Amino acid sequence: MDFSAELKRHLARVEQGIERHVPRGDTRPARLHGAMRYSLEAGGKRLRPVLVLAAAELCGVTDDAALAAAVAVECVHTYSLIHDDLPCMDNDDLRRGRPTAHKAFDEATALLAGDALLTHAFALLATSYAAEPAVAHALIRELADAAGSRRLIGGQMEDLLAEKKADATSQDLEFIHLNKTAAMIEASLVMGGLAGRASPETIASLRRAGRHLGLAFQIIDDVLDATADSATLGKTAGKDARAGKVTSVKLHGIDASRRIAQEHTAAARTALAGAGGEPAFLHALIDAMAERSK
């Protein structure tokens, strides 16, 4: 398996999927759809939609049956970044080296573009899987739970609250990491499985793998924020400490954080082995995430 060729293949499909499954930037109202496209097309790792496609392939999907699910996941991820960047949240001017949505447009447009991407994710699943209401239903339920007030949004809320908390604990950190980050990574692998009509046992294995991968991913993010320079990172380094955020580095230090991340990476690989199929690409992707420098 040629990892970089396979990754490139998946990434190309994600771009095609966005092109196919998101309204064009000139659809009325053009300013709104333009802002949605601007943020979606800013790129990034595309980790979540690639996980959807790779999990679907693991379950035997060789056609485009998982593509709309991959795009829906990326729409939700992008909405969460747009809202996270707003002045009342992290107040970031740059994302992936480009002006954030509220800088390129304005705050109201960015707010509405985020709302619209979130709503579009559900509309897209309902429309693309209309011929199979049971699959549509399972995908929507998984995504709505992962993105909801107890998971993604709940994690963002507690992340904000922890900034003002001098005595944030490792339980607080676990809640934040599990929900702010791992929820959507877990949902990505699960939705790939659902699109591939996987058995409940396979879905459970994918869920555990996603949870561990998500935790490893966020801990490595914390380490990189504390150790890399801004140029390597492509975003402002050292922001967490300045914002007083509760991070793995703050609670456990850099060495222990790296060790915990390695444990979660190993656990993700083991869980994935239980899902059946040919996991070579996903194993390599997990390793690439563990060894990344940005």
Add this chain to the structure above:
Amino acid sequence: MDFSAELKRHLARVEQGIERHVPRGDTRPARLHGAMRYSLEAGGKRLRPVLVLAAAELCGVTDDAALAAAVAVECVHTYSLIHDDLPCMDNDDLRRGRPTAHKAFDEATALLAGDALLTHAFALLATSYAAEPAVAHALIRELADAAGSRRLIGGQMEDLLAEKKADATSQDLEFIHLNKTAAMIEASLVMGGLAGRASPETIASLRRAGRHLGLAFQIIDDVLDATADSATLGKTAGKDARAGKVTSVKLHGIDASRRIAQEHTAAARTALAGAGGEPAFLHALIDAMAERSK
């Protein structure tokens, strides 16, 4: 039919539905769920969820089969108000006589509470109608379309853009009214019909009735903003003109606006007659909306 007793019965069911179908305010993270509840429990007319319940009864539903759909619609309506009130949008401090969410909490919490209510609407439909994936799917598809970038959010975007436009036309106004207001009122009647497993013909009649009712509702809103005082209205009167908004009053004047609203009200009644069932309550509700003073 005793209209006020029937309305009271529906309103009580909406409150029960919110109590049953939205996470309690002490669910972790309590600040987030508290803000969701605070905004939902501020009350208001509950027009949209009452329309869901009444349309379902028209289609023979006598149990709670439409209750979750009614709550989902109110969650989406409430999210749109929370985001609309934010400083970057209408910047309102008061809503229904109480501090708006970002005043009672803070901007970040209000933003996330809106996001969470929108997401919860889809989670609630997926969970409550899990035993009938086809019904769940139809409800979710209807709600996601009505709330999406071409309808509710698109209408809000064009409403904002029209403020800066000296030459807004009646076509602009129609786009805004049809999408900002009528989309969710139309979806409310349609979702009641879907929960009642109505025929495609009945759904089509409900859709036309909702469209006309929604247009009448918004035109009357425009007239009241221009003619009523703030005390009667329960919110700041005359805001539209000060904000330079394109309204029916601005384009057509007060008398012609009243006449157009009456035409839409009559058309809504006629469309409803085609839906079958016993429309006495819905007819009375349409009349009450046409004659309201706030």
